[in-house]
Amino acid sequence: MLSRLSSSTFLSLTFSLVTGTLFGLGLSVSQMIDPAKVVNFLDITGTWDPSLAFVMIGALVVNIVFFRFSSKRKMPVLSGHVFHLPAKKDLDKRLIGGAVLFGAGWGIAGYCPGPLLASLSFVDTHTKDLSIVYMLLAYVIGTVATKVVLSSIDKRKVAKANEACVG
Numbered sequence: 649m650l651s652r653l654s655s656s657t658f659l660s661l662t663f664s665l666v667t668g669t670l671f672g673l674g675l676s677v678s679q680m681i682d683p684a685k686v687v688n689f690l691d692i693t694g695t696w697d698p699s700l701a702f703v704m705i706g707a708l709v710v711n712i713v714f715f716r717f718s719s720k721r722k723m724p725v726l727s728g729h730v731f732h733l734p735a736k737k738d739l740d741k742r743l744i745g746g747a748v749l750f751g752a753g754w755g756i757a758g759y760c761p762g763p764l765l766a767s768l769s770f771v772d773t774h775t776k777d778l779s780i781v782y783m784l785l786a787y788v789i790g791t792v793a794t795k796v797v798l799s800s801i802d803k804r805k806v807a808k809a810n811e812a813c814v815g
Contacts, residue, residue: 683758
C-alpha cells in the first residue's frame with residue numbers, strides 16, 4: 649500500500665501523524681483529557697483549578713506564532729492543499745446556540761471532542777468501565793442528528809424563499 653502512495657501524499661500523511669501525535673501528547677501531558685481536571689477548572693465557585701487556563705494560554709500563544717508563519721504561505725507546509733480559513737466573521741444564532749450547547753456538554757461531561765478521542769486510550773476493559781465509549785457514541789449520535797436537523801431546516805428555508813419568489 650505504501651508503495652502506491654505518491655511522495656507528496658506520503659509526506660502529508662506523515663505530517664498528519666506527527667502533528668496528531670503532538671496534539672495527543674499535549675492533551676495527555678497537560679491533563680486536559682482528565683474530565684475531573686476540566687470540571688474543576690470550570691467550577692469557579694467550588695473546587696476551581698486554574699491550571700488549565702495556563703495550558704490554554706500557552707497553547708494559544710504557540711498557535712498564534714505558528715499561524716502567523718503558516719498563513720503567509722500560499723499552501724500548508726507539507727499537504728500541498730490550500731488553507732481553508734473561515735470567510736464568515738459575524739456572530740449568528742446558530743453559532744451562539746452551538747457555543748451554548750457545546751459549553752453545557754463540556755461542563756456536564758468534562759470532555760470536548762479532542763480530549764474525548766484521546767481518552768479512548770484509557771478505556772479499562774478489566775473493570776468494564778466503558779463510559780468514555782458511551783460518551784463518544786453520544787457525541788457521534790448528536791453530531792449526526794444535528795447535521796440532519798440543520799439540513800432539514802436549511803432546505804425548508806430555501807423552499808420558503810423559492811416560494812416567496814414565485815408566488
